[in-house]
Amino acid sequence: MSNRLADATSPYLLQHKNNPVDWWPWTEAAFEEARRRDVPVLISVGYAACHWCHVMAHESFEDEAVAHLMNEGFVSIKVDREERPDVDSVYMTATQAMTGQGGWPMTVFATPEGDPFFCGTYFPKANFARLLGAVGTAWREQRDEVVRQGAAVVQAIGGTQLASGPTAPVSAELLETAAAGLAKEHDQTYGGFGGAPKFPPHMNLLFLLRHHQRTGSPEAIEIVRHAAEQMGRGGIYDQLAGGFARYAVDATWTVPHFEKMLYDNALLLRAYTQLWRITDDPFARRIADETAAFLLRDLATPAGGLASALDADTDGVEGLTYAWTPAQLTEVLGPDDGAWAADLFRVTADGTFEHGTSVLVLARDIDGAEPSLVQRWQDVRARLLAARAERPQPARDDKVVASWNGLAVTALAEHGVLTGSADSRSAAIALAEVLATRHLIDGRLRRVSRDGTAGEPAGVLEDYGCVAEAFLAVHQLTADGRWLDLARRLLDVALAHFGTGTGGFYDTADDAERLVTRPADPTDNATPSGLSSICAALVTFAALSGETPYREAADEALKHAAPLFAGHARFAGYSAAAAEAALAGPYEIAIATHDPDDPLLAAAHRHAPPGTVIVAGEPDRPGVPLLADRPLQNERATAYICRGFVCDRPVTDVAELTARLST
Numbered sequence: 001m002s003n004r005l006a007d008a009t010s011p012y013l014l015q016h017k018n019n020p021v022d023w024w025p026w027t028e029a030a031f032e033e034a035r036r037r038d039v040p041v042l043i044s045v046g047y048a049a050c051h052w053c054h055v056m057a058h059e060s061f062e063d064e065a066v067a068h069l070m071n072e073g074f075v076s077i078k079v080d081r082e083e084r085p086d087v088d089s090v091y092m093t094a095t096q097a098m099t100g101q102g103g104w105p106m107t108v109f110a111t112p113e114g115d116p117f118f119c120g121t122y123f124p125k126a127n128f129a130r131l132l133g134a135v136g137t138a139w140r141e142q143r144d145e146v147v148r149q150g151a152a153v154v155q156a157i158g159g160t161q162l163a164s165g166p167t168a169p170v171s172a173e174l175l176e177t178a179a180a181g182l183a184k185e186h187d188q189t190y191g192g193f194g195g196a197p198k199f200p201p202h203m204n205l206l207f208l209l210r211h212h213q214r215t216g217s218p219e220a221i222e223i224v225r226h227a228a229e230q231m232g233r234g235g236i237y238d239q240l241a242g243g244f245a246r247y248a249v250d251a252t253w254t255v256p257h258f259e260k261m262l263y264d265n266a267l268l269l270r271a272y273t274q275l276w277r278i279t280d281d282p283f284a285r286r287i288a289d290e291t292a293a294f295l296l297r298d299l300a301t302p303a304g305g306l307a308s309a310l311d312a313d314t315d316g317v318e319g320l321t322y323a324w325t326p327a328q329l330t331e332v333l334g335p336d337d338g339a340w341a342a343d344l345f346r347v348t349a350d351g352t353f354e355h356g357t358s359v360l361v362l363a364r365d366i367d368g369a370e371p372s373l374v375q376r377w378q379d380v381r382a383r384l385l386a387a388r389a390e391r392p393q394p395a396r397d398d399k400v401v402a403s404w405n406g407l408a409v410t411a412l413a414e415h416g417v418l419t420g421s422a423d424s425r426s427a428a429i430a431l432a433e434v435l436a437t438r439h440l441i442d443g444r445l446r447r448v449s450r451d452g453t454a455g456e457p458a459g460v461l462e463d464y465g466c467v468a469e470a471f472l473a474v475h476q477l478t479a480d481g482r483w484l485d486l487a488r489r490l491l492d493v494a495l496a497h498f499g500t501g502t503g504g505f506y507d508t509a510d511d512a513e514r515l516v517t518r519p520a521d522p523t524d525n526a527t528p529s530g531l532s533s534i535c536a537a538l539v540t541f542a543a544l545s546g547e548t549p550y551r552e553a554a555d556e557a558l559k560h561a562a563p564l565f566a567g568h569a570r571f572a573g574y575s576a577a578a579a580e581a582a583l584a585g586p587y588e589i590a591i592a593t594h595d596p597d598d599p600l601l602a603a604a605h606r607h608a609p610p611g612t613v614i615v616a617g618e619p620d621r622p623g624v625p626l627l628a629d630r631p632l633q634n635e636r637a638t639a640y641i642c643r644g645f646v647c648d649r650p651v652t653d654v655a656e657l658t659a660r661l662s663t
Contacts, residue, residue, distance in 0.1 A: 002022055003016075003017060003018070003019060003020075003021065003022060003023050004022075004023060004024050004025060005017040005023050005025060005078060008025055009083075009399065009448065009450045009453070009455045010048075010080040010082075010083050010399060010448075010450075010455075011048045011397045011398060011399055011450075012046060012047050012048040012053075012078075012080040012082070012083075012397070013025060013078055013080055015048060015054075015057070016057060016061060016078055019057070019061045019062055019067065020061075020062070020063075020064050020067035020068075020071075021061050021067045021070050021071065021076050022067075022070070022071045022075075022076060023076055023077070023078045024075060024076065024077045024078070025077070025078065025079075026077055026078075026079050026084055026087060030075050030077050031075075031112055031113070031114060033075050034074075034075040034112035035112040037075065038112075039073060039074055039075060039112075039139070040073075040074055040075075040109055040110060040111060040112070040117075040135065040136075040139050040146075041074065041075050041076075041077060041109070041110045041111070041112060041114070042070060042074040042075070042076045042077065042107070042108070042109055042110075042132075043077045043079060043087075043091060043106075043107075043108040043109075043110055043116075044061075044076065044077070044078050044079065044105060044106070044107055044108075045079040045080075045081050045087070045088050045091060045092075045104060045105065045106040045107075045108070046079075046080070046081065046104045046105040046106070047080055047081050047082045047104060047309075047397070048080070048082075048308070048309065048311065048395070048397035049246075049259035049260075049261070049308075049309035049310065049311045049312055049397055050104050050105065050259070050312070051257065051259070051312040051313055051318060052103075052104065052105060052121075052122045053104055053105040054312075054313055054316065055122070056105050056122050056123065056128075058316070059124065059125040059128075060123070060125050060128050060129075063125060065129070066125060066128065066129055066132070069129060069132040069133065069136075070132060073132060073135075073136040073139075074109075074132070074136075075112075081104060081106075082308060082397075082399070082401060082448075083399070083401075083447060083448050083455065083457050084457055085447075085460055085462070085507075086460055086507060086508045086512070086513075086515060086519055087515065088106070089507060089519040089521055090157070090515050090516060090517055090519055091106060091108045091116055091119065092106060093157045093517075093519070093521075094108065094116040094119050094153050094154075094157050095108065095116075095119035095120070095121070097153065097156055097157055098116075098118070098119045098153065099119060099120060099121075101121070102121065103121045103122070104121065105121060105122055106119070106120075106121055107119070107120045107121060107122075107123060107128075108120075109135050110150065111146070111147060111150045113150075113516070114515065114516045115147070115150030115151055115153065115154045115516055116150060116153050116154070116516075117146050117147075117149045117150035117153065118135060154516045154517060157517055158516075158517040167503075167559035167560055167562055167563065168559060168562045168563070169555065169558075169559055169562070170555070170558045170559070170562055170579040170582060170583060171583075172215075172583060174562055174565050174566065174579075175211060175565065175576060175579060175580060175583065176215075177565060177566050177569075178207070178211075178565040178566070178569040178572065178576050179207075179208060179211050179217065179219075179220055179569075181565075181566070181567070181569040181570075182204055182207075182208065182223065182569050182570065183219055183220075183223060185570060186223050186226075187251065188226075190230050190251055190252050190253060191223075191226040191227035191228075191229065191230035191231065191253075192227045192230065192231070192253070193570055194570075195251045196248070196249060196250045196251045197247050197248060197249050197250075197257070198247060198248045198250070198251055198253065199246070199247040199526075200227075200231055200236065200244055200247070200264055200267075200268055201227060201570070201573070202264065202267035202268045202270070202271050202573075203267060203524050203528060203532075203573030203574040203577065204569070204570060204573035205224045205227060205228070205271040205275075205573075206267070206270060206271055206274065206573060206574070206577045207569075207573045207574070207576040207577040207580060208220040208221070208223055208224050209221070209224055209271070209274045209275060209278060209610075210577050210580035210581065210584075210610030210611065211576075211580055211610075212224070212278070213278065213580075213584075213609055213610045214580055214583065214584050214609065214610055221278070221279070224271070224275055225275070225279070225281070228271065228272060228275055228283075228284055228287070229283065230252075230253050231244065231253055231268075232272075232283065232284075232287045232362075233253075233361060233362040233363075234248065234252070234253030234254055234361050234362075235248065235253060235254045235255055235256050235352070235359035235360065235361045236248045236253045236256045237287070238260075238294070238322070239345065239360040239361065239362055239381070240360065240381050240384055240385040240388060241290075241294060241297075241298070241385055241388075242287075242290030242291055242293055242294035243260050243265055243290075243291060243294035243295075243298065244260065244264050244265055244268050244291070245257060245258050245259060245260055246258075246259045246260070246261050246264060246312070253361075254352055254359060254361060255352060255353055255359055256359065257312055257318075258311075258312045258313075258318055258319055258321075258322060258394070259309055259310060259311060259312035259394075260294075260298075260309060260310040261308070261309045261404075261526070262295070262299055262306050262307065262308050262309060262401070262404045262405070262407075262408060263403075263404045263407055263526060263527045264526075265291055265294060265295055265299075265408075266295070266404065266407035266408040266410075266411045267407060267411070267527075268291060269288055269291045269292055269295070269408075269411040269412070269415060270410065270411045270414055270415075272284045272285075272287045272288035272291065273288040273411070273414050273415045273418055273419070274414070276288055276418075276419075277418050277605075277606060282367045282368065283365070283367045285419070286367055288415060288419070289415075289419065289421070292411075292412060292415050292421065292423070292424050293423075295408060295412070295427075296423060296424075296427050298310065299396075301398050301400060303449075303451055303452035304400075304430065304431075304433075304434040304438070304452070305400030305405055305431065305434045305435075305438070305449065306400065306404070306405055306408050306431065307396050307397060307398040307399070307400070308397040308398070308399050308400070308401050308404060309396070309397040310394045310395075310396055310397075311394040311395040311396070311397070312394070313394065313395075314391075314392045314393060314394045314395075315392050318354075319353055319354065319357065319359065320391065320392060321388065321391050321392065321393055321394055322359060322360070322388070323351075323353045323354070323357035323358060323359055324345075324347050324357060324358055324360060324384075325347065325351070325356055325357055325358070326338070326339075326342045326347055326348070326349060329341050329342050329345075329347060329384070330342075332383055332384055332387040333380060333383060333384070337376075337380055337383075340376070340380070341380050341384070343363070344362070344363055344364070344366070344377070344380075345358070345360040345361060345362065345363065346358065346360075346361050346363045347360065398450065398451075399448050399449070399450045399455075400434070400438075400439075400448060400449045400450065401447065401448055402435060402439045402445055402446065402447050402448070402459055402463040402466070402467050403447075403459075403460075403462045403463040403465070403466035403467065403527065403533070404466070404527070405431055405434065405435055405467075405470070406435065406463070406465075406466030406467040406468075406469060406470035407466050407470070407527070407528075408431060408470075409428050409431045409432050409435070409470035409471075409473060409474065410428075410466075410469055410470050410473040412424040412425070412427050412428040412431070413425070413428040413470075413473035413474060413476070413477045414473065416428055416477065417476075417477060417605050418605055418606070425477060428470075428473065428474060428477060429474055429477065429478065431470075432470055432471060432474045432483065434449075435467050435470065435471075436471070436486055438452065438454055439454060439459070439463075439467070440467075440486070440490075441454060443489060443493065444458065444459065444493065445458070445459030445463045445464060445467060445490065445493075446458065446459060447459045447460065447463055458508075458509065458512050458513075460507050460508055460530060461494060461498050461505055461506065461507045461508070461530025461531070461533070461534055462507070462527060462528060462529065462530040462533050464490045464491070464493060464494040464498070464530075464533075464534060464537075465494070465528070465530060465532075465533025465534035465535075465536065465537050466527075466528065466533045466537075467490060468487040468490040468491050468494075468534075468537035468541065469487075469533065469536050469537040469540060471483045471484070471486045471487040471490070472484065472487045472537065472540045472541060472544060472613075475487065475544065475615070475624075476544070476613060476614055476615050479615050479616060479617035479621055479624050479627070480623070480624075481621070481622060481623015481624050482623065484541075484544060484545065484623060484624070484625075485623065487537065487541055488541065488545070490537075491534075491537060491538060491541055491550065493509075494534050495553060497509040497510050497511060498510070498530070498534075500520065503553075503556030503557055503559060503560060504520065504522070504531065504557060504560040505520065505530060505531050505534055505557060505560075506518050506519065506520045507519040507520055507521060507529075507530045522560055522561055522564060522572075522575070523564060523568065523571040523572065524571050524572060524573055524574050524575070525571070528574035528575075529574070529575070531557060531560060531561055531575060532561060532572070532574035532575035532578060533574065534557065535554050535557045535558050535561065535575055535578040535579075536574065536575075536577070536578040536581070538550050538551070538553050538554035538557065539551065539554045539578050539581050539582050539586060539611065540581070540586070540611070540613055542554060543585070543586050543587075543588045543611075543613040544588070544613050544615070544625065544626055545625050546625050546626075546645060548645070551582075554578070554582060555582065558575065558578065558579050558582060561575035561576075561579070562579075565579070577610075577611075578611075580610045580611060581610055581611020581612075582611070584609045584610050584611055584612075584643075585609070585611070585612075585642075585643035585644050586609070586610070586611035586612055586613060586643075587608060587609050587611075587612040587613070587641065587642070587643050587661075588612070588613050588626060588641075588642040588643070588645075589604045589608065589612060589613070589614045589615075589639060589640070589641055589642075590614075590615055590616075590626040590627050590630045590639070590640040590642075591604060591614070591615070591616035591617075591637060591638070591639045591640075592616075592617075592618070592619040592627060592630045592631060592632050592637065592638045592640070593616055593617070593618075593632070593637035593638075594618065594632075594637075595637065596616065596617075598616065598637045599654050600616075600637050600638075600639050600651075600652075600654055600657055601614070601616045603654045603657050603658050603661075604616075604639060604657065604661070606658075607657075607658050607661040607662055608661060609661065613626070615627060619631050619632060633650050633652050634652070636652040637652065638650045638651065638652050639651045639652070639657050641657075641660060641661070648660070
């Protein structure tokens, strides 16, 4: 037996390095070994913070008898879906096609050519052992049928990878249909969309915020307010340390699946920051501030960059770090504060979670309470958090993923400029430097790094889109032309190597490793799709640079997302947000000033229409097209407001700028 995972950079693969399974990483050598031995391939896909991945590992992959069946009859390949989203996408499409559902761990049996012929997700140990025997028998005795089924699956999923159906230009009517579709699915009792399990709909919230700004829709902003309040007061939000869990297992946001993902928190940071910008809601501001603090405190890695996730389990137990009983509250806080905290956080004798424990929720509004009550709440939180720090803590997946760090850069940049947070501003720039110097190698992106070293997997389309958008956010933050140039390089690679030839995009480059199909999924799922992220970056870059070919590319790409707006708006939030920006112009605001803290800049940020790009700095600053030929008027800071490359007269007065943007 030879387990080949000890040298992996993926924390998920390293979790399996001591299994008795003869694991291979995803390499061509593994498939060559399967051909040499004339056995099928077993592909197991998961990620480090996945609870049921841990369960299947403990039940089956750590079991000598099950490992023997795997080693005798298969070449077993372990894949980190976060490191190889391209592999995950291909086999998830096959799993959903064959079973009607998907999830992780994902278990795929394939031919030595990689064609999947049987797919599933989690299997209990006894079922998995029987399945191994049945698949092995079918491979030996019914080989032709198995191979034919694999080929048929590949042909079927190959036809679903590109968006099908008629494309259409983005229009106000189409976006109104998307907003109306979300309104129909809105949970009017608990907020969000759909039932249990309930995921934070961050990308839909970003779309609805922009839709409200453009149209004034009261329904759109109310849906956002409702979801934001219910999530922020629910158990899905860490009421002591900040940060959101991956999802709630119920429809009420009470009991979370405890893993905390970087991408969720980055996108939610943007949503709460923008909600506060539009409404001045102190609750939204607090959640945004605490989420930003969580990112920088709990996910920062020593080598730079933000870690991918905190695990769902602690010592193999879900919620061990986070759940409380009334007695535990009293032990930490004393009888009076303990009883008060139990009432405020809805910690009951019966419990809301497991074994008589409760997940902390905020049972009533505290942000607008009298100062003495707020002070008591803050004191109680601090004492409980200090006590919780003495408990065992969840493991951390410390790999740095390019696209997710790109999402964080954009969120922190927005939070920094809108709230004035120096920590968020400096963190956004530092993270962008990590992406520019560590992940961008010879003009191409690497998807992951760990301990300061880039991994081998090539960047996929979402990496190029999210990182380009991040560089554009830092360009606006700093008025440094270097970031605009770096974004251009990434977008040029995307246009040259990921395009379909019909305006759409594949998720992998034309010179990337060839899989059984070339994925091209336009739908947003846990993160923005490659298509939606590249659309957002193209719209922003065109506005900042004034170069119309990039805007034309964005408009053509958005046509491929448009069919989703009418019937599947929940899975097109990020592309719909990009479409809102495109439909609004987007506005381009250049502020010629000698003062980086000029009041015109603050007014522009607080009142800008959806998707507006804003740059402030010295007139004719090199590398900053938006500041070219934009002199100061009468030696006063001057704002130039343009839309679709057409400009209004300059503005030097804050009140006039605010009025102009508000209308």
